[in-house]
Amino acid sequence: MTAIHIDNVKKRYGSLQALGGVSLKIGAGEFFGLLGPNGAGKTTLISIIAGLARADEGTVAIQGHDVVTDYRSARQCLGVVPQELVFDPFFTVRETLRMQSGYFGIRNNDAWIDEVMHHLDLTAKADSNMRSLSGGMKRRVLVAQALVHKPPVIMLDEPTAGVDVELRQTLWNFIGRLNREGHTVVLTTHYLEEAQALCSRIAMLKAGRVVALDSTAALIGRISGSQLVVKLSGGKLPSSLHALVSHPDELLAGDKYTIRVNHHDEVEGILATIRDSGAKLEDLQLHQADLEDVFMQVMGGDK
Secondary structure (H helix, E strand, O other), X not given: OEEEEEEEEEEEEOOEEEEEEEEEEEEOXXXXXXXXXXXXXXXXXXXXXXXXXXXXXXXXXXXXXXXXXOHHHHHHOEEEEOXXXXXXOOOEHHHHHHHHHHHOOOOOOHHHXXXXXXXXXXXXXXXXXXXXXXXXXXXXXXXXXXXXXXXXXXXXXXXXXXXXXXXXXXXXXXXXXXXXXXXXXXXXXXXXXXXXXXXXXXXXXXXXXXXXXXXXXXHHHOOOOXXXXXXXXXXXXXXXXXXXXXXXXXXXXXXXXXXXXXXXXXXXXXXXXXXXXXXXXXXXXXEEOOHHHHHHHHHOOOO
C-alpha cells in the first residue's frame, strides 16, 4: 500500500519555481528521508502534503485520500511536526493536547495523551503553562500534538533542529517504536547522520526537483571505497596522487588532502609515495563513505 503518492507536483511563487514536477511514492511503514539544501522545496512540498498550500499542478494523496478533494480524510491520516515553534500561550500541556484531540473529533483521549507524554518525557510538565516551557520542551509538545490522533503517517520537518541530545534520543526511540508498529515516517533534516541511521529510503531535492531517489545503502554505495585524509608538514602532495584527490581545491589550499581509496591495501602504497617525495605526515584518518559524501556529490557542493 502507498502511504503518500505525489504525482508531478509543481508550485510557483511569482517568478520562483519552488517545485518543478515532483513525483514520489512512499510505501506504508517506510521510514523515508526527504533531504536537500535550504531552498530546495522541502517545506513547500510538506505544506502541500499537509493541505496548507495548494499545488499549481499535480496531485497528492495520503492513504488514497486526495489532499484537495478529500482533505478531511487525508488530514486525519497525517500528523505533522512543523519547524516553527507554534503554540497557544494560554493553556497547559495537557489542555493543549486535549484540544488537539478535539480538532480531530477525538474525546476521552487521556490514556493515549498520558502515554505520549510519558514517552516524550513531558509528564512532569503536564500541568505547566505552555509559555513557561523551554524551547526543547515546546518542541516535544509539537511532536505530541502531531501524534494525539494516532495518525498512520507522521511527517517530521526538522524535528531536532536546535535541540539537545537527550530530546533527540527520546524522540527517535519513540518514533522508531511507532515505525516498527507500522506507522509511516517521513523526515526532513539537516543532520545527515540521523537520516543515514534512521531512513531506509531517501529522496534528495535540489531546486524543486528530485535529483536522487534510492535506498540509503544504495545511495552510499554510489561512492566507492573510503577516503584517506592526510595532513602534511614540510612538503606538498606528490603530483602522481593529484588525480585521486576528492576535492581538487585542496591542491591549492595547503597541507590537507582527501584521497579516494577503493581498497584498504592501497593505503600503504599511497603513504609510501608521500614518504618518498620527502613530505612528512602530520596526521592521518581513514573515513568510510557516508550519506554526507553522497549529499555533497549530488548537490555539487551545495550545503
